[in-house]
Amino acid sequence: xxxxxxxxxxxxVPREEASAPPRxxxxxxxxxxxxxxxFNALTGLxxxxxxxxxxxxxxxxxxxxxxxxxxxxxxGLNSILPLSEDERVTWSLVQSARxxxxxxxxQVADAKNxxxxxxxxxxxxxxxxxxxxVLNMSDEAQERGIRIDVPGLEAALGxxxxxxxxxxxxxxxxxxxxxxxxxxxxxxxxxxxxxxGPAVDLLTxxxxxxxxxxxxxxxxHEALLGHAEVLAGRFATTADPKGRALSxxxxxxxxxxxxxxxxxxxxxxxxxxVVGVFGAGTLVDLLERGLFGxxxxxxxxxxxxxxxxxxxxxxxxxEYGLVTMGLSYGLAIVLPIVATFFTAFALLEDxxxxxxxxxxxxxxxxxxxxxxxxxxxxxxxxxxDTMATLTTRILATRKERLLAMLxxxxxxxxxAQLGVILAMLAxxxxxxxxxWVFTIVGVMVSVGWIAAxxxxxxxxxxxxxxxxxxxxxxxxxxxxxxxRIEWYLKEALxxxxxxxxxxxxxxxxxxLQVIVRAGEPLVTGVLGLPxxxxxxxxxxxxxxxxxxxxxFDMSRGGGLDVVQVVxxxxxxxxxxxxxxNVFMIAKERGWKTAGAIAAFVFPLAFAVGGxxxxxxxxLGFGGH
Amino acid sequence: xxxxxxxxSLAAVTCGLCGFEYVPGGDTCREHxxxxxxxxxxxRHCPRxxxxxxxxxxxxxxxxxxxxxxxxxxxxxxxxxDLPSGxxxxxxxxxxxxxxxxxLSAQGFAPGVTVCVVQRHPTYVIEVGETTVAVERRVxxxxxxxxxxxx
Numbered sequence: 001x002x003x004x005x006x007x008x009x010x011x012x013v014p015r016e017e018a019s020a021p022p023r024x025x026x027x028x029x030x031x032x033x034x035x036x037x038x039f040n041a042l043t044g045l046x047x048x049x050x051x052x053x054x055x056x057x058x059x060x061x062x063x064x065x066x067x068x069x070x071x072x073x074x075x076g077l078n079s080i081l082p083l084s085e086d087e088r089v090t091w092s093l094v095q096s097a098r099x100x101x102x103x104x105x106x107q108v109a110d111a112k113n114x115x116x117x118x119x120x121x122x123x124x125x126x127x128x129x130x131x132x133x134v135l136n137m138s139d140e141a142q143e144r145g146i147r148i149d150v151p152g153l154e155a156a157l158g159x160x161x162x163x164x165x166x167x168x169x170x171x172x173x174x175x176x177x178x179x180x181x182x183x184x185x186x187x188x189x190x191x192x193x194x195x196x197g198p199a200v201d202l203l204t205x206x207x208x209x210x211x212x213x214x215x216x217x218x219x220x221h222e223a224l225l226g227h228a229e230v231l232a233g234r235f236a237t238t239a240d241p242k243g244r245a246l247s248x249x250x251x252x253x254x255x256x257x258x259x260x261x262x263x264x265x266x267x268x269x270x271x272x273x274v275v276g277v278f279g280a281g282t283l284v285d286l287l288e289r290g291l292f293g294x295x296x297x298x299x300x301x302x303x304x305x306x307x308x309x310x311x312x313x314x315x316x317x318x319e320y321g322l323v324t325m326g327l328s329y330g331l332a333i334v335l336p337i338v339a340t341f342f343t344a345f346a347l348l349e350d351x352x353x354x355x356x357x358x359x360x361x362x363x364x365x366x367x368x369x370x371x372x373x374x375x376x377x378x379x380x381x382x383x384x385d386t387m388a389t390l391t392t393r394i395l396a397t398r399k400e401r402l403l404a405m406l407x408x409x410x411x412x413x414x415x416a417q418l419g420v421i422l423a424m425l426a427x428x429x430x431x432x433x434x435x436w437v438f439t440i441v442g443v444m445v446s447v448g449w450i451a452a453x454x455x456x457x458x459x460x461x462x463x464x465x466x467x468x469x470x471x472x473x474x475x476x477x478x479x480x481x482x483x484r485i486e487w488y489l490k491e492a493l494x495x496x497x498x499x500x501x502x503x504x505x506x507x508x509x510x511x512l513q514v515i516v517r518a519g520e521p522l523v524t525g526v527l528g529l530p531x532x533x534x535x536x537x538x539x540x541x542x543x544x545x546x547x548x549x550x551x552f553d554m555s556r557g558g559g560l561d562v563v564q565v566v567x568x569x570x571x572x573x574x575x576x577x578x579x580x581n582v583f584m585i586a587k588e589r590g591w592k593t594a595g596a597i598a599a600f601v602f603p604l605a606f607a608v609g610g611x612x613x614x615x616x617x618x619l620g621f622g623g624h
Numbered sequence: 625x626x627x628x629x630x631x632x633s634l635a636a637v638t639c640g641l642c643g644f645e646y647v648p649g650g651d652t653c654r655e656h657x658x659x660x661x662x663x664x665x666x667x668r669h670c671p672r673x674x675x676x677x678x679x680x681x682x683x684x685x686x687x688x689x690x691x692x693x694x695x696x697x698x699x700x701x702x703x704x705x706d707l708p709s710g711x712x713x714x715x716x717x718x719x720x721x722x723x724x725x726x727x728l729s730a731q732g733f734a735p736g737v738t739v740c741v742v743q744r745h746p747t748y749v750i751e752v753g754e755t756t757v758a759v760e761r762r763v764x765x766x767x768x769x770x771x772x773x774x775x
Contacts, residue, residue, distance in 0.1 A: 077730075078727075078730035078731050079726070079729075079730035081726065081730075083723070083726055083727055083730065110754070112754040113732075113753060113754040113755060115732060115753060116731070116732045116753075116755065119730070119732075144754075216722055216725065216726075217722065217725070217726035217729070218718055218722065218725035218726050218728070218729040221726065221729030221730050221734065222729055222734040222735060225729065225732065225734040225737075226734065226736070229736075229737075251756070252742065252743075252749075255743065255746075255747075255749055255758065256743065257743060257744075257745040257746060260746070355758070358758070359746060359747050359749070359758045360746055362746055362747050362760060363746060371760065372747065372758075396723075461720075461724050461727070461759070461760065461762065461763045462747060462758070462759060462760035462763065463724075463727060463728065463731070463757060463758075463759050463763055464757065464758045464759075465731065465755060465756070465757050465758075466749065466756040466757065466758055467756075468756075
């Protein structure tokens with residue numbers, strides 16, 4: 001870095017005193033500093049609040065109560081120069097705030113980590129965006145003995161600075177009041193001209209394509225960090241650099257080379273107990289046998305007995321009745337499982353364990369051409385593959401995103417399906433259940449391994465920030481779980497009803513029998529399942545969990561033996577992803593990719609199913 | 625990437641037993657009539673006396689033992705990947721492709737900043753101020769440290 005430091009070409013233009021309140025507020029900040037928490041506190045609405053860097057992949061909007069001020073939440077970023085797809089979203093939000101009259105940025109900062117936050121503030125200064133700086137989590141900073149000279153920082157930056165504890169609503173009103181006096185942060189950085197020029201170019205245009213000159217973003221960040229360091233050193237004093245001992249120790253044990261594994265085992269076991277045993281067992285029994293079997297279905301059936309038309313009667317309460325099949329599958333079997341899974345997932349998310357899971361699983365994912373970061377979409381996929389497909393955006397390269405989508409579509413059962421599968425597997429010997437686990441894991445790892453070698457492109461570097469472990473706030477967990485359940489009901493329930501209706505119509509038109517017969521060579525010949533299972537696979541095109549539920553229903557009636565249960569479960573787990581997921585893949589990667597994935601997964605599911613049948617019969621599982 | 629790894633040498637080596645100088649590899653084994661020597665075995669033989677030296681590049685075990693022994697010998701710390709658990713250093717510069725450098729610098733890794741390695745397995749866990757970051761080995765190797773000041 002030779003040459004005398006020059007002042008940036010952008011000269012700060014003193015803005016008019018913004019007396020009028022802004023019309024739009026963009027929340028922005030480093031990952032995991034509480035943007036979504038502040039968003040909730042400001043709007044009273046609920047965005048997804050999580051303790052995982054990079055969870056907000058979609059932009060949440062809300063309104064300041066009693067005003068017309070729009071508030072926009074954005075995905076976290078470490079630099080305004082967009083380095084990945086999800087950061088691009090925030091970059092374009094900043095650009096629009098720049099162009100728009102009456103738009104203001106509220107930068108949310110972790111009060112414990114002023115230096116990193118100031119890197120963003122300085123960039124906002126270069127872009128001359130009116131800003132309010134919010135030092136969030138000031139309670140945690142205080143606990144660690146960090147003192148910040150707020151008036152001094154305000155004077156140095158030339159922007160209003162406020163301190164908050166967003167999760168408890170402390171200081172939120174001050175932020176609202178400060179919106180009107182937002183200013184562009186002072187912009188007189190001693191940055192070498194060779195670095196500053198291209199940096200501002202990149203900042204304003206975003207795309208690196210036109211910036212052909214060998215300009216290093218890293219040198220630019222380093223220059224900013226140097227200045228941020230000086231500012232942070234002057235206005236933040238640390239008495240005791242050690243954090244809260246317990247949270248720190250917990251965070252370390254969770255990634256410990258030895259103790260990390262027992263912790264992982266306990267987490268998985270707890271997840272199984274909550275979702276598999278409590279959700280899929282106890283709750284399903286209660287709702288399905290108790291509520292639907294004991295009250296709703298008999299009651300609705302007797303009510304419909306008064307209806308003179310047999311057609312209408314069958315449509316609602318017949319074998320393929322909208323109430324007896326569609327609603328009771330969706331509400332009594334799938335809903336309790338989804339609800340327990342999302343609760344457990346929200347707890348894991350908010351505690352800060354998920355990024356630590358990424359550390360523990362890095363090795364496994366590297367075999368499949370991914371890195372530990374891919375664990376977030378995969379675990380979320382256990383909740384819902386469609387949601388998870390959207391989250392693949394946090395992965396750095398195109399290749400990784402494609403691989404993750406393929407694996408999600410192929411072998412990650414969503415919670416509804418998983419719950420049903422677990423319940424079904426509970427009825428077969430443990431060795432047979434193990435066949436299912438090994439087959440699915442084996443297929444996923446081998447397909448991932450092969451695909452990683454065929455697909456062009458590179459694996460991204462594994463860099464994951466580990467947020468401090470925190471006790472999840474009950475309110476956040478609850479509201480997030482409810483939001484996800486609502487989303488699930490909106491997406492899945494209509495499809496359950498549509499699927500049931502399609503079956504009903506096909507049955508009436510005597511087409512179902514034709515399809516069952518047509519599917520016989522495949523379903524009975526290859527898989528060795530009863531011919532009626534064809535109907536289950538048919539609705540599997542709509543949703544895999546619906547199909548699994550149908551098979552579950554069949555097996556409970558004693559219609560399937562051990563081998564048949566495992567073969568059916570393997571096939572339906574690998575079966576084509578549900579319609580919503582296919583649409584999501586198409587939206588993210590185009591129809592060609594979505595079609596290719598579906599065309600690959602479908603025959604593979606049957607081939608593996610057939611293979612498992614042959615192997616299990618050969619191993620002597622057949623004679624029961 | 626790292627400047628520390630010794631350059632691959634094609635030069636002759638001296639047999640530790642008889643003192644004969646030879647270039648390892650190639651056809652020396654076959655000339656001596658070894659039945660398994662088709663370039664796949666993991667040992668080198670002195671063409672004169674037959675003294676055996678394990679080939680650390682081919683043999684997993686020999687390489688492992690060598691690395692195990694190498695770690696014990698103290699040497700100048702060069703990158704974060706070389707730091708033992710619990711120790712820290714001051715960053716001299718970032719290496720690797722520009723995308724990785726931009727990412728790391730945006731997370732607070734910059735020259736002059738002190739980092740501390742918490743652990744090395746299953747991945748590296750590094751503390752930079754109040755930030756804790758987990759990275760894989762090839763990323764840790766891209767963070768070059770200043771020479772530790774003499775005590």
